[in-house]
Amino acid sequence: MYDFVPAYVAPAGSPIRELHKYVGLPDMISFAAGYPDGALFDVEGVQRAFEQAYADPRRCLQYTGTEGLPVLRDALRSLMVGRAAQVEAENLLVTTGSQQGFDLLLRVLMQPGDICLVEQPAYPATLQALRMHQARIVGLHGDEGGIDTARLRAWLAEHHAAQPIKALYTVPTFSNPTGRTLSVQRRRELLELAVQYRFLVVEDDPYSELRFEGPALPSLLTLAADIPGASDWVVHLSSLSKVIAGGLRVGWMIAHPDIIKRCVIAKQTSDLCCSSLTQAVAAAYLSSGDMDRHFPKVIASYRDKCVALIAALQASFGTSIRVEHPQGGMFLWARCEEVDAARLLAHAIDNRVLFVPGGAFYAESGPSPEFRLSFASPSRQELATGAQRLHAAYQQSLA
Amino acid sequence: MYDFVPAYVAPAGSPIRELHKYVGLPDMISFAAGYPDGALFDVEGVQRAFEQAYADPRRCLQYTGTEGLPVLRDALRSLMVGRAAQVEAENLLVTTGSQQGFDLLLRVLMQPGDICLVEQPAYPATLQALRMHQARIVGLHGDEGGIDTARLRAWLAEHHAAQPIKALYTVPTFSNPTGRTLSVQRRRELLELAVQYRFLVVEDDPYSELRFEGPALPSLLTLAADIPGASDWVVHLSSLSKVIAGGLRVGWMIAHPDIIKRCVIAKQTSDLCCSSLTQAVAAAYLSSGDMDRHFPKVIASYRDKCVALIAALQASFGTSIRVEHPQGGMFLWARCEEVDAARLLAHAIDNRVLFVPGGAFYAESGPSPEFRLSFASPSRQELATGAQRLHAAYQQSLA
Numbered sequence: 001m002y003d004f005v006p007a008y009v010a011p012a013g014s015p016i017r018e019l020h021k022y023v024g025l026p027d028m029i030s031f032a033a034g035y036p037d038g039a040l041f042d043v044e045g046v047q048r049a050f051e052q053a054y055a056d057p058r059r060c061l062q063y064t065g066t067e068g069l070p071v072l073r074d075a076l077r078s079l080m081v082g083r084a085a086q087v088e089a090e091n092l093l094v095t096t097g098s099q100q101g102f103d104l105l106l107r108v109l110m111q112p113g114d115i116c117l118v119e120q121p122a123y124p125a126t127l128q129a130l131r132m133h134q135a136r137i138v139g140l141h142g143d144e145g146g147i148d149t150a151r152l153r154a155w156l157a158e159h160h161a162a163q164p165i166k167a168l169y170t171v172p173t174f175s176n177p178t179g180r181t182l183s184v185q186r187r188r189e190l191l192e193l194a195v196q197y198r199f200l201v202v203e204d205d206p207y208s209e210l211r212f213e214g215p216a217l218p219s220l221l222t223l224a225a226d227i228p229g230a231s232d233w234v235v236h237l238s239s240l241s242k243v244i245a246g247g248l249r250v251g252w253m254i255a256h257p258d259i260i261k262r263c264v265i266a267k268q269t270s271d272l273c274c275s276s277l278t279q280a281v282a283a284a285y286l287s288s289g290d291m292d293r294h295f296p297k298v299i300a301s302y303r304d305k306c307v308a309l310i311a312a313l314q315a316s317f318g319t320s321i322r323v324e325h326p327q328g329g330m331f332l333w334a335r336c337e338e339v340d341a342a343r344l345l346a347h348a349i350d351n352r353v354l355f356v357p358g359g360a361f362y363a364e365s366g367p368s369p370e371f372r373l374s375f376a377s378p379s380r381q382e383l384a385t386g387a388q389r390l391h392a393a394y395q396q397s398l399a
Numbered sequence: 400m401y402d403f404v405p406a407y408v409a410p411a412g413s414p415i416r417e418l419h420k421y422v423g424l425p426d427m428i429s430f431a432a433g434y435p436d437g438a439l440f441d442v443e444g445v446q447r448a449f450e451q452a453y454a455d456p457r458r459c460l461q462y463t464g465t466e467g468l469p470v471l472r473d474a475l476r477s478l479m480v481g482r483a484a485q486v487e488a489e490n491l492l493v494t495t496g497s498q499q500g501f502d503l504l505l506r507v508l509m510q511p512g513d514i515c516l517v518e519q520p521a522y523p524a525t526l527q528a529l530r531m532h533q534a535r536i537v538g539l540h541g542d543e544g545g546i547d548t549a550r551l552r553a554w555l556a557e558h559h560a561a562q563p564i565k566a567l568y569t570v571p572t573f574s575n576p577t578g579r580t581l582s583v584q585r586r587r588e589l590l591e592l593a594v595q596y597r598f599l600v601v602e603d604d605p606y607s608e609l610r611f612e613g614p615a616l617p618s619l620l621t622l623a624a625d626i627p628g629a630s631d632w633v634v635h636l637s638s639l640s641k642v643i644a645g646g647l648r649v650g651w652m653i654a655h656p657d658i659i660k661r662c663v664i665a666k667q668t669s670d671l672c673c674s675s676l677t678q679a680v681a682a683a684y685l686s687s688g689d690m691d692r693h694f695p696k697v698i699a700s701y702r703d704k705c706v707a708l709i710a711a712l713q714a715s716f717g718t719s720i721r722v723e724h725p726q727g728g729m730f731l732w733a734r735c736e737e738v739d740a741a742r743l744l745a746h747a748i749d750n751r752v753l754f755v756p757g758g759a760f761y762a763e764s765g766p767s768p769e770f771r772l773s774f775a776s777p778s779r780q781e782l783a784t785g786a787q788r789l790h791a792a793y794q795q796s797l798a
Contacts, residue, residue: 011661014667043456058440059646061647062437063645063646108407270498271495272524272648276648
């Protein structure tokens with residue numbers, strides 16, 4: 001009856017979303033959701049932040065500028081100083097999570113058929129956003145160290161003249177779904193390639209604060225300051241969703257002012273501004289120092305859970321599972337060589353355990369032995385029981 | 400340096416936004432902003448709503464479904480019952496203001512070159528959203544009773560076969576900028592034309608609760624239930640921005656499930672979900688009964704201010720200004736025949752008073768004697784003084 005645009009005639013939706021219907025089943029253990037652990041929210045700290053923010057109720061309740069509430073913009077710039085990046089006001093836009101930042105960027109930059117390189121496996125919503133904007137997705141298959149920059153260099157030398165690429169999307173620190181982190185050396189090489197071939201590097205950075213092992217690495221944004229011309233080609237996206245709460249929907253974009261200016265107009269057109277109330281609460285929380293007091297507990301819990309899940313999987317599976325060991329984030333990337341993860345999932349649902357099969361994270365998916373396990377939300381007991389159930393499902397899928 | 404999509408190469412931005420730089424000048428009186436009066440916010444009521452919502456902190460802080468927080472979805476459906484519309488869950492999507500609803504709709508339905516009829520003068524962000532989606536905008540010039548459906552019928556009979564239209568956008572109740580309201584008879588005719596010619600009627604309805612005079616009229620959504628086939632062709636957008644607070648950024652869309660389903664996927668891709676916190680607060684406020692206690696004060700204030708501004712203008716201008724008398728909303732639509740409103744604005748700024756010249760509300764703007772005055776935010780004293788200053792500017796612009 002309706003004449004939908006082609007991308008929406010038979011829209012795919014999120015493969016992870018499809019699993020939602022199973023999450024509520026009795027006794028289900030879910031390693032599927034990418035949600036932070038609700039038990040670790042700083043409930044009292046956010047309440048205090050509300051009270052402080054609401055001391056100026058009109059600021060919380062009135063519309064604010066599209067660029068973001070000034071007090072939050074200042075707080076985010078301070079936060080970025082703590083992450084070794086000096087950010088001017090004209091380089092910053094507050095967004096509804098980092099996800100809106102990517103969507104706005106695609107709106108102002110991506111025309112149908114434009115090429116975007118994507119580190120794969122990738123966050124499914126990234127792939128979906130690119131599809132909706134009719135971009136051509138070229139997957140970069142890396143290794144446990146993330147994007148293989150030597151292969152990327154070779155690819156660019158061969159293909160770029162005929163097919164200039166517009167952007168490259170990566171989660172260089174604790175990638176979703178793999179938990180992989182790109183080395184400093186590769187980060188530098190990536191930035192040099194961006195300058196040489198004049199493409200945008202979109203650094204999606206929601207997880208870097210969730211480091212529970214090893215020394216912190218500089219972001220692409222930070223490194224770009226030392227590579228001539230590189231700052232112009234980095235778009236840095238981040239979010240408070242994993243460090244305070246996803247329910248605030250506060251993210252931000254850092255980019256060249258010409259890009260920010262366009263994204264402001266795209267945002268003004270699409271939703272005018274983010275909630276002043278949640279922005280004011282976020283600003284008050286960031287300024288309170290509560291995060292520094294509370295966040296180490298979150299990190300410690302994620303560290304414990306990650307270690308516990310790896311141990312439980314190895315206890316059940318022995319050598320029949322391979323799991324990468326992340327230094328932070330929320331995800332384990334696993335593979336069981338002999339089975340297709342989609343088939344494993346069917347048995348897993350019967351055994352009351354959920355995960356996301358690897359195919360969800362590729363632009364073109366076929367059978368894959370890979371899958372993603374989130375260790376953030378389940379309890380310690382659920383991690384242990386879930387690993388056993390997963391192994392039972394694995395044995396059934398071999399039969 | 401960057402290869403922006405054409406609409407963003409030299410993006411226009413909002414003409415109202417351009418006035419922002421003058422708003423902060425000392426002693427400036429602004430009739431320009433479309434903001435509700437911050438002095439009328441139900442500060443205590445929203446605080447109680449926060450406290451009630453935050454009794455379940457995890458619900459406020461965790462991500463929620465793209466369709467919206469269930470408790471808010473229920474509250475909005477109850478609200479719509481009070482507006483004489485029975486809305487099923489599958490017909491409703493929570494959005495970031497009504498503005499996001501329109502943007503999502505354009506994303507799933509509008510292809511470059513598709514025709515959208517727009518009641519003009521129109522809300523500038525609507526025109527901008529259509530431009531960004533490369534729609535062809537055909538302006539409908541109505542009269543003081545809104546869209547002239549007889550002329551629309553004639554236009555469709557002549558043009559529709561060659562140029563099928565996809566949608567018609569209207570604010571049928573207390574239009575921004577004119578304050579005009581479409582009669583019930585014309586509403587019915589509009590819906591019959593939509594069924595006959597198979598186009599979507601987008602009913603943007605943020606202001607209808609702000610009625611301070613005359614009996615309430617049924618929305619297009621309500622009337623459509625009695626016209627065979629019409630419900631399929633109505634997309635109803637609304638918002639709590641004018642009835643609770645714009646800072647919450649809570650709006651909603653009501654449409655056929657096929658449209659909602661696509662818009663959910665577009666929203667999932669663009670920003671995942673609205674803030675759970677503001678949704679929970681809005682739901683608690685709607686359920687508290689505080690709105691029924693508080694809102695009559697808002698209406699009474701707007702009524703008084705509207706009457707006061709009209710009286711002050713007539714006292715200063717006599718017959719050299721013509722002002723339409725709205726039955727609700729936040730805006731007066733005025734004209735001073737002998738002057739171009741853009742020229743009048745230059746003198747007005749010198750006299751420390753602001754308004755929005757009429758050209759901002761047309762897809763193709765030229766000199767216009769029309770302008771919009773918002774009476775919502777200024778104080779009674781400012782309304783009186785502002786009218787005198789406006790008259791001084793008018794005399795200077797005649798000289």
